[in-house]
Amino acid sequence: LIDMEYWLACNEERAAQARFGAVMCCCGPCAMYRRSALLLLLDQYETQTFRGKPSDFGEDRHLTILMLKAGFQTEYVPDAIAATVVPDRLGPYLRQQLRWARSTFRDTWLGLRLLPGLDRYLTLDVIGQNLGPLLLALSSITALAQLAFTATVPWWTGVMIALMTIVRCSVAAFRARQLRFLGFSLHTLINIFLLLPVKAYALCTLSNSDWLSR
Numbered sequence: 001l002i003d004m005e006y007w008l009a010c011n012e013e014r015a016a017q018a019r020f021g022a023v024m025c026c027c028g029p030c031a032m033y034r035r036s037a038l039l040l041l042l043d044q045y046e047t048q049t050f051r052g053k054p055s056d057f058g059e060d061r062h063l064t065i066l067m068l069k070a071g072f073q074t075e076y077v078p079d080a081i082a083a084t085v086v087p088d089r090l091g092p093y094l095r096q097q098l099r100w101a102r103s104t105f106r107d108t109w110l111g112l113r114l115l116p117g118l119d120r121y122l123t124l125d126v127i128g129q130n131l132g133p134l135l136l137a138l139s140s141i142t143a144l145a146q147l148a149f150t151a152t153v154p155w156w157t158g159v160m161i162a163l164m165t166i167v168r169c170s171v172a173a174f175r176a177r178q179l180r181f182l183g184f185s186l187h188t189l190i191n192i193f194l195l196l197p198v199k200a201y202a203l204c205t206l207s208n209s210d211w212l213s214r
Contacts, residue, residue: 001183006086008172017076026074028059065107065111068114101199102205105202140196
């Protein structure tokens with residue numbers, strides 16, 4: 001599931017953003033920057049803070065935003081190859097997702113100031129990435145409340161979430177020419193019951209800059 005999640009993030013999300021010259025997050029394990037551009041931003045990059053405290057996670061997303069703010073373009077190269085270490089147990093995976101969620105919330109604030117100068121698609125993309133989990137959370141909470149207080153099954157909510165999942169996974173399976181992406185539908189359950197609570201906790205603890213691992 002993690003492998004497919006990475007494929008979708010790169011070959012759909014970032015590939016689409018690159019059409020407009022502004023990939024919003026150049027992944028740490030697979031990013032190159034022009035030296036002259038990096039030197040211009042090095043002081044800002046090395047002194048990253050949040051609410052007055054040093055912050056050193058989410059550095060790849062932060063550097064990408066700094067590059068875009070400085071007027072540089074960020075591109076996606078589909079035939080680039082990189083190796084990275086991914087979590088192989090649930091605990092490390094959730095800690096990784098907590099770091100990523102905090103980073104996304106923090107740097108989205110910086111990114112919002114960029115949006116007026118970027119393409120309308122990118123504005124829609126950034127807003128959708130942040131509103132999507134919120135709407136999914138509200139739908140899930142509403143469905144659970146309906147089940148608890150009225151003893152009726154929230155069929156409509158379940159059907160809509162299932163349909164959106166099937167469409168997304170089917171498009172990915174078609175584009176990748178791999179049927180295994182239909183199995184990515186399982187990630188929706190992980191998203192609802194594990195990742196949404198993690199994102200809610202991240203939003204409530206944005207000032208915490210602990211790396212959460214060794």
